[in-house]
Amino acid sequence: MAHVSVLLNEVLSAIHPQPGQFIVDATAGGGGHAKAIAERVKPGGKVLAIDWDAQELGELKDELRREGYDNVILAHGNFKNLSEIARKNNFPAPHAVLFDLGFSFWHIERASRGFTFQKDEPLDMRYDPTDATRPTAEQIINSASKEELAGILREYGEEYSARRIAEAIAEYRKKAMIKTTGQLAEIITKVKYRRGRAHPATKTFQALRIAVNEEFENIRHGLRSAQGAARPGAKIAVITFHSLEDRIVKNIFRDWQKDNFGKVLTKKVIKPTREELISNPRSRSAKLRVFQLL
Structure with a gap:
């Protein structure tokens, strides 16, 4: 199954790419958004597609070459350094910046x-x-104290069983190191019962991923960097996938509006259509927020 870009039509409608424009895709991933934008900024326009994962970016580079996309510039880096990355690539002040904060299907299927x-x-x-x-x-799993682990699970995963899971991890560590996802998932399922469709380990894995990559700090720094790099009137669009990161984006946009940096264009957050939910169930938690700079 290939990676499917979420809220693609809604993103294109929101940032409205035009021929000759320069647009940054801060989270290139599988390239779906970048390709669609690249088509619409021809002739004369370019897309700067940034990704933190050099391996996934390498695969995208080969794909773009095969498909003839010559107006996409690829850059390896963390989007928190967006302004610096754009400067290093001599990329003009963008007309729009897109952040898709979901990790790609590629990371689930092939990253290992x-x-x-x-x-x-x-x-x-x-x-x-x-x-x-x-x-x-x-x-982190093998060195953090019980209290630190519970704090990570609560803060980044809103895990109601944080203490119980942290205690189970600490107990297991007395016998052996925890080295694989299978070990960790088994520890969690023994102390936390399944509620609804979600696997008992879902929130723990989310919390660890966020902690490892400092995702929330990256969002804050990345949005500030985008604001500094973009031209007057530029649009900054962000797709989030869970309530914690969505709250960060919502609050930053609200503060920017309060400080007269521009206006929130999505008074009501944009969600996938019924048709998209049917064709791509992974999109169910996606939310799009858009801000326009003065």
Whole structure:
């Protein structure tokens, strides 16, 4: 199954790319949004597509070459440094910036870095595995205290069983290191019962991924960087996938409006249509918010 870009039509409608414009896709991923935007900014326009994962970016580079997209510039980096990345690539002040904060289907199916509990993989969870300064999920799981683990699960996963899970992890560590997703998922399922459709380990895996990659700080820095890089009148569009990151974006946009940096264009958040939910069930939690700078 290929990665399907979420809220694609809604994004195109919101940022309204035009021939000759320069637009940043801060989260290139599988390239769906970048390609659609690239088609619409021809002739004369360009897309700067940024991704933190060099391996996924390499695959996208090959795909773009095969399909003849010559107006997409690829850049490896963390979007928190968006302004610096644009400057290094001599990219003009953008007319729009897009952030799609969902991790791609590629990371679940092919990265083999522990993003999913559906396979038994090493507990890495770094988007950039070349970054030796960033701790892996395995290091956090095996070195953090019970209290620290419970705090991570509560803050980044809103996990109601945080303490019970943290205690189970600490108890298991007395016998052996926790190295794989299979081990961790099994520990969790023994102390937390399934409620509804979600797997008992879902929130723990989310919390660890966010902690490993410092995702919330990246969002805050990335939006500020986009604001500084963009031209007057530019639109900044953000797709979120859970309430915690959506709250961050909503509050930043509200504060920008209060400080007269521009206006929120999405008084009511944009969600997938019924048709999209049927064709792509993974889109069910997606929300799009858009801000226009003065």
